[in-house]
Amino acid sequence: MEHIEVKIEEEQQSERIDKVVTSIESDWSRSQVQNWVKDGMVTVNGKTVKTNYKCSAGDIISITIPEPTILDVEAEEMNLDIVFEDSDVLVVNKPRGMVVHPAPGNYSGTLVNGLMAHCKDLSGINGVLRPGIVHRIDKDTTGLLMVAKNDMAHESLVSQLKAKTTTRKYKAIVHGVMPHDKGTIDAPIGRDKSDRQKMTVTDENSRDAVTHFNVLEKFNDFTFVECQLETGRTHQIRVHLKYIGFPLAGDPKYGPKKTLDINGQALHAGLLGFEHPRTKEYMEFEVPLPKDMEQLLDNLRRKLG
Numbered sequence: 563m564e565h566i567e568v569k570i571e572e573e574q575q576s577e578r579i580d581k582v583v584t585s586i587e588s589d590w591s592r593s594q595v596q597n598w599v600k601d602g603m604v605t606v607n608g609k610t611v612k613t614n615y616k617c618s619a620g621d622i623i624s625i626t627i628p629e630p631t632i633l634d635v636e637a638e639e640m641n642l643d644i645v646f647e648d649s650d651v652l653v654v655n656k657p658r659g660m661v662v663h664p665a666p667g668n669y670s671g672t673l674v675n676g677l678m679a680h681c682k683d684l685s686g687i688n689g690v691l692r693p694g695i696v697h698r699i700d701k702d703t704t705g706l707l708m709v710a711k712n713d714m715a716h717e718s719l720v721s722q723l724k725a726k727t728t729t730r731k732y733k734a735i736v737h738g739v740m741p742h743d744k745g746t747i748d749a750p751i752g753r754d755k756s757d758r759q760k761m762t763v764t765d766e767n768s769r770d771a772v773t774h775f776n777v778l779e780k781f782n783d784f785t786f787v788e789c790q791l792e793t794g795r796t797h798q799i800r801v802h803l804k805y806i807g808f809p810l811a812g813d814p815k816y817g818p819k820k821t822l823d824i825n826g827q828a829l830h831a832g833l834l835g836f837e838h839p840r841t842k843e844y845m846e847f848e849v850p851l852p853k854d855m856e857q858l859l860d861n862l863r864r865k866l867g
Contacts, residue, residue: 570621579606579615583625591713603628635664635693640676645706645847650715650840652681652694654707655849658826662698662707677709684709685716696720697794702812702826704852705732706834718839723794729835730791732799733778733851735828735858736808737818740785744776747802751795760815761797763805771795773802781862784811784822800827811858822858830855 566586574582583595583604596613598604603626606615617623643655656662656673663674677684677694684694694709696719710716722728752768754760772792779786785808789799800816803809809817813827822828835846851859 564627566625566627568623568625570617570619570623572619574617575619576616578613579604579611579617579623580613582617583623586625591717593717594713598625598628635669635674635678637679638670638675639679642673642676642680643849644680645849646845647681649683650711651719651838652677652709652711653834653847654709656699656704656707656831658702658704658852658854661701663695673707681711683711685711685713697723699831700797700800700827700829703732703829703831704855705831706847706849707831708834708836710839715839719836722836726792727837729833729846730794730831731833732789732791733830733832733855734787734789734799734803735811735822735855735862736785736787736803737783737811737821738785738808739780739783740777740787740808742777744774747771747773747775747806749802749805751798751801761795761801763801769793769795771798771802773799775803779859779863781866784862786859786862799829824854824858828855828858 568586570582580592580596580599584590584592595604599611599613602610605611605624606621608624643657644652645655646653654673661672664672674693674695686693694711694716696708696710696716699705699707708719710719749763749771750765750768751761751771752764752766754762770793774790774792776788777785778788791798797816800810800813804816810827810829811817811822812824817827830851832851833846833848835844837844
């Protein structure tokens with residue numbers, strides 16, 4: 563373990579201990595430092611303190627930096643579609659059928675396994691099974707994900723998601739012909755009491771959820787839409803579109819059994835925008851539809867003709 567000692571200067575008088583320690587190293591996050599203080603890894607004049615301790619000039623801060631957690635998840639070489647990467651952030655285009663992170667009973671073949679082989683530096687805020695993962699998309703949803711390579715980046719990206727300043731646009735093929743060209747679905751989502759593996763629109767134990775949609779093309783029995791997330795609840799787009807009567811094509815959980823021939827829901831996270839954690843520059847990335855969704859659209863267009 564590494565040990566650091568810092569003396570508090572006059573200009574740091576009355577600042578909180580967690581703020582002072584976080585400012586020492588740019589890759590240390592506030593939440594990470596607060597955990598160190600709680601665990602007694604940070605002392606003032608040889609004594610443990612609380613995270614809200616106000617520093618005095620002349621205080622000697624001693625910091626014991628814990629060894630990084632050894633991950634139980636094994637790195638696996640994969641041909642990942644990396645759209646962007648620097649020392650803080652990575653943006654990846656996830657294929658259909660790939661789970662984002664390991665879970666009990668499913669420790670291999672996930673995006674995290676591939677990321678660990680691609681780069682050794684991933685943020686540790688989410689623990690052993692989900693290093694670097696800031697947000698998720700479902701196994702059979704394709705498209706863009708942002709990944710944090712250190713805790714500073716992780717904290718920044720999570721705060722942007724909470725503040726609703728990121729841009730996340732999805733394209734989807736749904737059952738039915740939508741009568742409106744655009745709209746907003748504002749309906750709270752919670753766990754389905756009759757099926758714990760499903761989410762549903764409910765007022766009980768729910769969280770606010772808002773999805774904006776814009777119709778791109780209409781077909782005989784289907785509609786091609788773009789959805790923009792304002793919030794990011796589990797299965798949000800799938801639940802919201804079912805709620806208004808236009809479930810996703812190919813969705814085994816929320817859609818009809820008789821559907822288009824696609825292996826999983828026709829949903830693609832095609833556009834992702836966020837502020838870079840270090841440079842503060844707004845960055846936006848876009849990837850085309852996967853081939854199977856393009857093929858479905860071509861088939862639907864031919865039937866119209």
